[in-house]
Each structure stands twice: as structure tokens, then as C-alpha cells.
Amino acid sequence: MSESSRRDAALRGARELLPLSPGIFAWGLVTGVAMVKSGLSTLDATILSLLAYAGSAQLAAMPLIATLAPLWLVTLTAIIVNLRFVVYTALLRPHFTHLSAGRRLWLGYIVGDIMFVRFTTLLQQEPNHPHKVAYYTGGALANWVIWQVSSLIGIFAASAIPASWGLELAGTLALVALLVPLCRQWPALAGALAAAVVAVLAHALPLRLGLLCGVVVGIAVALLVDQQLRRRASSERAPS
Amino acid sequence: MTTDLFDTVDPYVWLAILGVTAATFITRSSLFVLGARVQFPPVVEAALRFAPACALAAIVAADLAFAEGQLRIDAGNHKLIAGCIGIVIFSLTRSIIGTIAGGMLAFWLLHFWLPMLA
Numbered sequence: 094m095s096e097s098s099r100r101d102a103a104l105r106g107a108r109e110l111l112p113l114s115p116g117i118f119a120w121g122l123v124t125g126v127a128m129v130k131s132g133l134s135t136l137d138a139t140i141l142s143l144l145a146y147a148g149s150a151q152l153a154a155m156p157l158i159a160t161l162a163p164l165w166l167v168t169l170t171a172i173i174v175n176l177r178f179v180v181y182t183a184l185l186r187p188h189f190t191h192l193s194a195g196r197r198l199w200l201g202y203i204v205g206d207i208m209f210v211r212f213t214t215l216l217q218q219e220p221n222h223p224h225k226v227a228y229y230t231g232g233a234l235a236n237w238v239i240w241q242v243s244s245l246i247g248i249f250a251a252s253a254i255p256a257s258w259g260l261e262l263a264g265t266l267a268l269v270a271l272l273v274p275l276c277r278q279w280p281a282l283a284g285a286l287a288a289a290v291v292a293v294l295a296h297a298l299p300l301r302l303g304l305l306c307g308v309v310v311g312i313a314v315a316l317l318v319d320q321q322l323r324r325r326a327s328s329e330r331a332p333s
Numbered sequence: 334m335t336t337d338l339f340d341t342v343d344p345y346v347w348l349a350i351l352g353v354t355a356a357t358f359i360t361r362s363s364l365f366v367l368g369a370r371v372q373f374p375p376v377v378e379a380a381l382r383f384a385p386a387c388a389l390a391a392i393v394a395a396d397l398a399f400a401e402g403q404l405r406i407d408a409g410n411h412k413l414i415a416g417c418i419g420i421v422i423f424s425l426t427r428s429i430i431g432t433i434a435g436g437m438l439a440f441w442l443l444h445f446w447l448p449m450l451a
Contacts, residue, residue, distance in 0.1 A: 171356030201362030275386035289394030311387030
């Protein structure tokens with residue numbers, strides 16, 4: 094009984110991901126095309142997609158790889174763009190602690206933005222779902238398959254598309270779509286603006302270190318604004 | 334631009350691929366695998382929350398502000414205009430596909446169609 098209901102939960106996880114699949118598909122396609130248009134060979138782009146499975150980090154690392162930036166900076170950039178997953182996995186962790194370390198390693202690897210939102214929605218509706226791990230695995234695997242298929246189509250279609258079409262811009266536009274919803278609060282918006290300005294002004298720095306300067310200044314500005322807003326909120330609450 | 338299947342034997346690119354893959358495991362799996370309960374100080378947690386927005390903004394800005402390697406913050410930079418249109422489209426519609434399609438369309442109109450009119 095447990096085996097079949099676990100399978101049902103996995104299938105449900107995959108099924109409930111399907112309405113979102115056009116978005117995943119378009120994003121994967123764009124990432125595939127943009128990787129090849131930025132200069133990666135078809136083989137390298139395929140390996141990167143299959144191993145890293147991280148659209149935004151792949152797109153962010155591409156301009157650095159194309160200009161032969163140092164490897165530590167490529168890795169660090171990918172880590173910083175992926176830091177949101179540290180926040181996700183901190184919240185998901187309690188639901189997976191009973192599993193083996195190997196299983197947790199692989200469940201962490203398939204964490205994605207969309208499945209994180211789906212899984213948190215399930216937990217809000219059914220906090221004690223007996224097969225939540227199966228639900229998560231089914232949905233996250235479906236996400237992986239849709240992503241890889243669309244990415245591979247993009248990678249292999251890219252060579253048929255002329256360079257003059259400027260399709261690598263589609264990758265930047267995909268990052269824009271990821272960036273805008275992150276800036277809904279004042280601290281993040283201020284930090285993002287500061288990061289953008291500094292990254293552009295410091296562009297002449299060697300090793301593309303301008304990006305790193307932008308990120309550091311941006312985080313500092315965001316923290317400052319956040320602190321100011323908190324202080325003002327607490328002084329308004331406290332009667333003087 | 335390389336488009337052939339087996340034309341690269343470039344250890345730099347392979348190491349870069351490994352670096353990005355390592356970044357995936359470090360950010361997604363380390364908290365799952367670490368046994369002990371991890372509690373971040375509030376400042377670290379806030380910094381983690383703001384870091385992706387700052388990183389993406391830096392990358393997007395550095396991509397859009399330059400045309401042919403030159404800093405160009407003006408109407409002649411078609412990528413920059415297309416990116417701004419993308420921001421407007423996403424803010425209004427929340428659609429990823431619409432943002433990519435609208436931004437690309439704007440870029441192509443400026444790039445291919447406008448010169449024909451001139």
C-alpha cells in the first residue's frame with residue numbers, strides 16, 4: 094500500500110508542475126541558445142547543462158568564461174547567484190533530516206525555484222503529508238527532465254541561428270525576469286541599483302572584478318537600508 | 334564562435350564547468366548534508382537574502398551598458414533599451430516568456446528595422 098501511494102505522491106508532484114512547464118521550457122531553451130551564442134562549444138554547453146543544472150548561474154558565468162576570467166571568480170559568481178538556494182534549503186531541511194546523507198545530497202542537487210514554491214504550497218495545505226518526500230522528488234525530477242530537454246534543443250538549435258540575431262541577449266532578459274521580482278522591497282532595490290552602478294563604473298578592473306565589487310557594495314547598501322527601515326519602524330512603534 | 338561537436342580540448346572550460354557544478358552542490362546540498370542544526374546570525378541571513386538580487390543586477394548591468402566593448406548609456410545602445418523594455422514588461426505582466434519575447438522583439442526592431450527606415 095505504502096509503495097503505490099508513494100508512487101501516487103510522486104506522480105502528483107510531477108503533474109502539479111506541468112502547468113508551469115512552458116516557463117521552464119522557454120527558460121531552458123534560452124539558456125541553451127545563450128550558452129552556445131556566448132562562445133561555448135555544443136559539447137561543453139551540453140556537459141555544463143547536464144552537470145550544473147543551474148540556469149541563472151550558467152548564464153551569469155558565461156560572460157566570465159567567454160573572457161577567460163579566473164576560475165575562482167567563475168565559481169564564486171555562480172555561488173553568489175545561487176545563494177538563494179541556501180535560503181531555500183535552510184527552510185526545506187527539517188523535512189528531509191530522516192533520510193540518508195547520500196539521499197539528501199541528491200535531493201539538494203535537484204532543488205529549483207519552482208519546485209521550492211510548489212513544495213512550500215503543499216506543506217501549507219497538508220503539513221503532515223505522509224509522502225511529501227516522494228511528492229518533492231517527483232516534481233523536482235520532472236523539472237529536471239523538462240529543463241534538460243529544452244536546454245539541449247536550445248544548444249543544438251543555436252548553431253543554426255546567425256550570430257547577428259543577438260540571441261545571447263535573451264539570456265540577459267531571462268536574468269532580468271529573475272531579478273525584477275527580487276527587488277520588490279526597498280533594501281533589495283537599493284542594493285541592486287548600487288550593484289549595477291558599481292559594476293558598470295568598475296568595469297575596467299582586471300579579471301572582471303568589477304562584478305564582485307558591485308555585489309559587495311550592493312549587499313552593504315541593502316543591509317544599511319534594511320537596518321534604517323527597521324530602526325525607523327521600531328521607533329515608530331515605541332512611544333517616545 | 335565554435336559550433337562543432339568535438340572541437341574543444343580546453344582544460345580551462347572544463348575546469349570552469351566543474352566550478353559552476355561545484356557551486357550548485359555547495360549552495361544546494363551543503364545544508365541538507367550537514368548533520369548539525371545550522372543557525373545563521375541575522376546579518377548573515379539578511380546578506381544571503383540580498384546577495385542574489387545584487388549579483389544579478391551587477392551581471393545584467395555589465396551586459397547591457399556596453400556595446401562593442403564601449404560604455405554606452407544612450408539611445409544608440411539597443412541592448413540597453415531592450416533590457417529596459419524587458420524590465421517594464423516583467424513589472425506589468427510577471428511573464429518570463431513575455432519579457433524575453435518583448436525584449437528581443439524591441440532589439441530586433443531597433444537593430445534591423447530602424448536602419449532600413451533611415
